[in-house]
Amino acid sequence: MAQTAEQAAQRARVTIGDSEFDRDTAVTLREDGVYDAELSAGWTILEAVNGGYLLAMLGRALGEALPHPDPFSVSAHYLTASVPGPAVIRTQVARVGRTLSTGQASLFQFAPDGTEIERIRVVGTYGDLDGLSDEVRTSARPPAIPPLERCLGPSDGPVPLAGGSAITERLDIRIDPATVGWAVGAPSGKGEMRGWFGLADGRDADPLSLLLAVDALPPTSFELGLKGWTPTIELTAHIRCRPAPGPLRVSITTRNLAGGFLEEDADVWDSADRLVAQSRQLARAPRG
């Protein structure tokens, strides 16, 4: 999308640690292992708080609670629908090792009488990405996505790419034209969605924003011709290396829609052509 002068200026000064994403995923230590948080209305799709945004917030809390800084594998089970507003995250350390440590975090919100309602339960194993060897032996190749300027964003003509949702203002997502058939009533029938991913204010990617990136594209179910919500049951993300600066490429794939459920696999590639994150989620298929 075209940048305003204001946006361009903002891009120049936003850094990891000092950006909207960082402020909106901030957690405040209340007592040992317990963090207060505020779910921002800025990361909602229609009424729902984005699951990747929530995972990033939980990932931040777990990173504070554990001695190792970076999420290596984070498994989240989504229990009830989160809403914008106050939340509390309760963490617990399961094991501390030399190179890896594992802990648990649950995000709760509050019933009118103050009772805590659990939204998400996460178990995560953390390590230090900077401590990994540089050895790469991989058969995976980056997805074939056209250059960013040939992909489509919310402001490109009539294509309503989740238009009207607050989160679209915070993300800079450009979808591969080959996977936007759904937006003009002609879904491909293939369970594929691909695109470029960045934060709208120009903040570069880090391991926490990768937890957002794996669940930020429109769902593959749209290209399968299904309309409506695809609520995540469970999502596990592996962060495989620290992403280089620059836009990410995200490819999501569904191979099996059966019995009312589907899996969605995401691969995230950085500007250095490295596979920086992989995720798989199980979701309920829309009834449409």
Add this chain to the structure above:
Amino acid sequence: MAQTAEQAAQRARVTIGDSEFDRDTAVTLREDGVYDAELSAGWTILEAVNGGYLLAMLGRALGEALPHPDPFSVSAHYLTASVPGPAVIRTQVARVGRTLSTGQASLFQFAPDGTEIERIRVVGTYGDLDGLSDEVRTSARPPAIPPLERCLGPSDGPVPLAGGSAITERLDIRIDPATVGWAVGAPSGKGEMRGWFGLADGRDADPLSLLLAVDALPPTSFELGLKGWTPTIELTAHIRCRPAPGPLRVSITTRNLAGGFLEEDADVWDSADRLVAQSRQLARAPRG
């Protein structure tokens, strides 16, 4: 492998619920949510207790603790190495819904002074596979594996398919000849392993034995030319439908070996050509 008359007779009488696998994954209620168990030495590879066997036992405990019977998505973080002998499984119910419920289970063993040492922490979401619609829209296809009689088992000549390990006597695994190069010093260099999977006593597959099946083949790292142990950090399995009777086909794939870690994706297909389970694990790569 050739069946003895005794094996053939045994096959005829072993049923789900009354088999070695069922006895060796049994859990005994000690008190509300707490189960005693015995890790059998029969499911070890060299010294290590197989991670899929442990996952099946935890899956059984969680199925007893939750109101829904079948694992839909089970995420396990492996903390410390399990050993044959007594264990206790502590479960907790996180949420009970109409169609799905979620809980947590940890398996502990004991230090010489009796202190509990956590081995594995699992969060699982359960449902009722029999309650799912029959609708299948899938692009996934069963792996191209030669007929069972043309695949290779432990007794086929010099190929030492995990020979000498107790678990080989309990499994009936026949590897696709195209993915056994490692066994004769000629690994393919591709991160692929495929084969037929069954229990040696002829017990048919069920959702719990699928949790074993996703982590039972030799690791893909062997075909990548690496020797030695590939310890699982985290494994998440999705059970997508109840498997039909008959042998399973299992395909495992690694696309990214980087920084000393690799992912292993498993697809499990039943005799009716349905994708019955999908899993992904993050593991440490062998140093070899």
